[in-house]
Amino acid sequence: xxxxxxxxxxxxxxxxxxxxxxxxxxxxxxxxxxxxxxxxxxxxxxxxxxxxxxxxxxxxxxxxxxxxxxxxxxxxxxxxxxxxxxxxxxxxxxxxxxxxxxxxxxxxxxxxxxxxxxxxxxxxxxxxxxxxxxxxxxxxxxxxxxxxxxxxxxxxxxxxxxxxxxxxxxxxxxxxxxxxxxxxxxxxxxxxxxxxxxxxxxxxxxxxxxxxxxxxxxxxxxxxxxxxxxxxxxxxxxxxxxxxxxxxxxxxxxxxxxxxxxxxxxxxxxxxxxxxxxxxxxxxxxxxxxxxxxxxxxxxxxxxxxxxxxxxxxxxxxxxxxxxxxxxxxxxxxxxxxxxxxxxxxxxxxxxxxxxxxxxxxxxxxxxxxxxxxxxxxxxxxxxxxxxxxxxxxxxxxxxxxxxxxxxxxxxxxxxxxxxxxxxxxxxxxxxxxxxxxxxxxxxxxxxxxxxxxxxxxxxxxxx
Numbered sequence: 001x002x003x004x005x006x007x008x009x010x011x012x013x014x015x016x017x018x019x020x021x022x023x024x025x026x027x028x029x030x031x032x033x034x035x036x037x038x039x040x041x042x043x044x045x046x047x048x049x050x051x052x053x054x055x056x057x058x059x060x061x062x063x064x065x066x067x068x069x070x071x072x073x074x075x076x077x078x079x080x081x082x083x084x085x086x087x088x089x090x091x092x093x094x095x096x097x098x099x100x101x102x103x104x105x106x107x108x109x110x111x112x113x114x115x116x117x118x119x120x121x122x123x124x125x126x127x128x129x130x131x132x133x134x135x136x137x138x139x140x141x142x143x144x145x146x147x148x149x150x151x152x153x154x155x156x157x158x159x160x161x162x163x164x165x166x167x168x169x170x171x172x173x174x175x176x177x178x179x180x181x182x183x184x185x186x187x188x189x190x191x192x193x194x195x196x197x198x199x200x201x202x203x204x205x206x207x208x209x210x211x212x213x214x215x216x217x218x219x220x221x222x223x224x225x226x227x228x229x230x231x232x233x234x235x236x237x238x239x240x241x242x243x244x245x246x247x248x249x250x251x252x253x254x255x256x257x258x259x260x261x262x263x264x265x266x267x268x269x270x271x272x273x274x275x276x277x278x279x280x281x282x283x284x285x286x287x288x289x290x291x292x293x294x295x296x297x298x299x300x301x302x303x304x305x306x307x308x309x310x311x312x313x314x315x316x317x318x319x320x321x322x323x324x325x326x327x328x329x330x331x332x333x334x335x336x337x338x339x340x341x342x343x344x345x346x347x348x349x350x351x352x353x354x355x356x357x358x359x360x361x362x363x364x365x366x367x368x369x370x371x372x373x374x375x376x377x378x379x380x381x382x383x384x385x386x387x388x389x390x391x392x393x394x395x396x397x398x399x400x401x402x403x404x405x406x407x408x409x410x411x412x413x414x415x416x417x418x419x420x421x422x423x424x425x426x427x428x429x430x431x432x433x434x435x436x437x438x439x440x441x442x443x444x445x446x447x448x449x450x451x452x453x454x455x456x457x458x459x460x461x462x463x464x
Contacts, residue, residue: 037218047205053173054199057176060299084394114133115199117203143386152221154242155242163317177301181297270396272434288302288355292351313367329439339426376392
């Protein structure tokens, strides 16, 4: 984000915060940024995930109505990610050029229209086509938000801010799964199936919030009239120095950045753990439903409870990662937890114990993401950061196309998902080993010392 050098408040020194008034200015500024932006970004991400994963609940009725086999459902769930991955990098390059506010608004409005349109599908092919278009429309949203946040939160506060944003993904399940189970009960009302009500009710909020983005999001710190002059000056100076002192590379052309080896070293563990994550997202409700022989509503409540627990673990990982300044080992720990959970799903005989193990696998895969998404910004800045964030997310999300159909094929061919769980456990463990190895490489090996130094001489522990 380009900016002019601000006029600093009288007595302010960019080198350190030496007075209590300076410290209070820092705390007040970050508190205001967090209260203004984070709840709104959180709401956008909740709606994003509800529209992405509500097919898992709709499937409990929709599969019979459309004649979907397990493999066909897996294809319908996963084809979204082919559209998403193909357009992810171009979308984020456009975002860096035209600005986050306008592009995120475009993304949300178009995906809301397509998500609502899913209520009209009548054949498997129509489902595939609309899910592919939904992925195209959504491409660039998540890395665009992460890029936007990197321009408003200093590095030592970013994991906590990211965790508070990213808990929207599991909390979308806590909201959407019980709501989806409830809406399935509307089956037959006004001539609509329950799954049609689900797509209608959960698709409209994206359109409304997309319009709201145009008025609510602020593009640049200098335009933030909801901060006073001293706060704008402090934050602009702080973010500029954050960029200057970061080990990340500056001024690298986006396309050249995509060829950097570190981008692909980050992509591998993200791809592997995404297999584990999406394996749960699109099959978790079915597994809970079939294993415990629960009703659709109870299935929604159970998966919603798993989502709440996952959100709490994500917050803990974010706090710990910021407090220690360490990213790689925290991400590796999440992957190891996921591997343990999927292994237990295969080995444990009790249905209840298998569902608990499935919950452990999911919370591990989501805890990984909090420190992980702070890592790409340690490699590049500016437009190159936007491009590399999109590339990592695009390639990693191909796992979202593979995992659902892989599990469906195992179920159709063998009558069991055990083989798929073994693959997901192995993928999670491999991701953990990759991240442990990455932790010994620059710039991640220096991250703890560098962030500790920044925090000790610059921004105090802020109440955000």
